[in-house]
Amino acid sequence: MSRPTGAWRHQPQHRGRMWAASPFFRRQLVLLRSLLPQSPPPSSVAGCRFAHLSSPSGTSGSLRAARAMAAATVYEADAEAVVRRITPPLDRARHKGQAGKIAVIGGCREYTGAPYFAAISALKVGADLSHVFCTKDxxxxIKSYSPELIVHPILEESYSVRDDERASVSSKILTEVAKWMERFDCIVVGPGLGRDSFLLDCVSNIMKHARQANIPTVVDGDGLFLITNNLGLVEGNPLAILTPNVYEYKRLVQKVLNCDVNEETASEQLMELCHKIGGVTIMQKGKADVICDGKTVTQVSTFGSPRRCGGQGDILSGSVAVFTSWAQHFILSNEQPTEKRVNPTTLGCIAGSLLLRKAASLAFEKNKRSTVTTDIIEFLGKSLEDICPAEH
Ligand SMILES: NC(=O)C1=CN([C@@H]2O[C@H](COP(=O)(O)OP(=O)(O)OC[C@H]3O[C@@H](n4cnc5c(N)ncnc54)[C@H](OP(=O)(O)O)[C@@H]3O)[C@@H](O)[C@H]2O)[C@@H](O)CC1
Ligand SMILES: Nc1ncnc2c1ncn2[C@@H]1O[C@H](COP(=O)(O)OP(=O)(O)OP(=O)(O)O)[C@@H](O)[C@H]1O
Ligand SMILES: [Mg+2]
Known part of the structure; x- marks a missing residue:
């Protein structure tokens, strides 16, 4: 699915006719306009709040102030419209792989749940193939959790590699992953990866390779630990998506901005973080998931569930990977002028966030206090179906 093959084209054109007369079409226009960096903020956008951005260096006067105001406005995304717009049709002519091939780099001795949750969520959202690259242990x-996943036991931790073998093992690991890399539409780095230094060195090489191959990369969990200490891995990469939780965000802010998280100036700080790292998209997870690509700040605050069981961030990372690949494909297939293109990473984050929240809400309705991550995964399908039915 890496290149637009035309499969997406039929549906948007078909939908275009359908949508032109529908309220969805108008909502969609508002949404797309609101996400465009050059658009002035529409004063009537529901749920938006203003915040004042500390001025980016190099600009001056009223222009700087105007840009700052526009940039720091937080829009509530029309997330359902985004999901509808980027989700590909179930076209009978399409072949395996066209709805997405995702890979999760994660899974070590301690953590097997996290990479499983991310990879299986990618499949349940609608990807055709989902791979996991993890340690042998x-x-x-992970294979025993699900026969649906393609699991590559190729990563190594320090304890299993002699010092004099490190260079050769490291290059063998990269060669193994590189064989597959071009086929993936998006990779997720970090769920359950662990923090072993040798393993993280190998994963750094994998990330560099993915970047050279222009593969969108969601960085989560221990992947965020890795990049926080090695920002060069994501600096200036517009296809990198960071999905920090409260604690991971705090570490990132401390490292990059050299200060503490400030709730009073949250959106300005997020924008500044994006600018300092340069080009990346950050989704700050929490009560609302706040998404910034350095140009706009958008949030999804649809209520999900009051249960905070571990693993929900992993569902999110797998879902964001699929939606980002769909959004990228949708945008490329629709031949919008480059300057009008909405960032696919932003759309992917918005859609992933909404779907997780809807699924969490349905799972909580059914399971109440006993809701766990597996219950939420079960509702990914229904949540997507409610927004974007398979048959229509
Ligand atoms: N089933 C599995 O296999 C799962 C595996 N997972 C994998 O585990 C790995 C590590 O991920 P992580 O999130 O535990 O690590 P990290 O962010 O360093 O937290 C370390 C400490 O920080 C704190 N803390 C955390 N969040 C906070 C918050 N919101 N607000 C405030 N404090 C907060 C908290 O400290 P405590 O409260 O315990 O003192 C926590 O102990 C990673 O690979 C991930 O993918 C998970 O995906 C879950 C499912
Ligand atoms: N305070 C909150 N209120 C409502 N929803 C929340 C809240 N915090 C997180 N969420 C939801 O849970 C999702 C995952 O966020 P969380 O902070 O749990 O990630 P995480 O710590 O990385 O998860 P994981 O346990 O998978 O590592 C968010 O996208 C959001 O939908
Ligand atoms: Mg996490």
């Missing part, structure tokens, strides 16, 4: 366990 984790591989059998």
């Amino acid at each position: 984790a591989a059998t366990v």
Whole structure:
């Protein structure tokens, strides 16, 4: 699915006719306009709040102030419209792989649940193939959770590699992953990866390779630990998506901005963080998921569930990977002028956030206090179906 093959084209054109007369079409226009960096903020956008951005260096006077105001406005995304717009049709002519091939780089001795949650969520949202690249210890366990996943037991931790073998093992690991890399539409780095230094060195090489191959990369969990200490891995990469939780965000802010998280100036700080790292998209997870691509700040605050069981961020990272690949494909297939293109990473984050929240809400309705991550995954399908039915 890496290149637009035309499969997406039929549906948007068909939908275009349908949508022209529908309220969805108008909502969509508002949404797309609101996401465009050059658009003035529409004063009537529901749910938006203003915040004042500390001025980016290099600009001056009223222009700087105007840009700052526009940039720091937080829009509530029309997330359902985004999901509808970027989700590809279930076209009978399409072949396996066209709805997305995702890979999760994660899974070690301690953590097997996180990479499983991310990879299976990618499938449940609608990707055709989902791979996991993990350590040998984790591989059998992850395979046993699900026969749907393609599991590569190729990563190594320090304890299993002699010092004099490190260089050769590291290059072998990169060669193994590189064989597959071009086929992936998006990768997720970090769920359950662990923090072993040798393993993280190998994953750094994988990330560099993915970047050279222009593969969108969602960085989560221990992947965020890795990049926080090695910002060059994502600096200036517009296809990198960082999905920090409260604690991961705090570490990122401390490292990059050299200060503490400030709730009073939250959106300005997020924008500044994006600018300092340069080009990346950040989704700050929490009560609302706040998404910034350095140009706009958008949030999804649809209520999900009051249960905070571990693993919900992993569902999110797998879902964002699929939606980002769909958004990228949708945008490329629709031949919008480059300057009008909405960032696919932003759309992917908005859609992933909404779907997780809807699924969490349905799972909580059914399971109440006993809701766990597996229950939420079960509702990903219904949540998407409610927004964007398979048959229409
Ligand atoms: N089933 C599995 O296999 C799962 C595996 N997972 C994997 O685990 C790995 C590590 O991920 P992580 O999130 O535990 O690590 P990190 O962010 O360093 O937290 C470390 C400490 O920070 C704190 N803390 C955390 N969040 C906070 C908050 N919101 N607000 C305030 N404090 C907060 C908290 O400290 P405590 O409260 O315990 O003192 C926590 O102990 C990673 O690979 C991930 O993918 C998970 O995906 C879950 C499912
Ligand atoms: N305070 C909150 N109120 C409502 N929803 C929340 C809240 N915090 C997180 N969420 C929801 O849970 C999702 C995952 O965020 P969370 O902070 O749990 O990630 P995480 O710590 O990385 O998860 P994981 O346990 O998978 O590592 C968010 O996208 C959001 O939908
Ligand atoms: Mg996490």
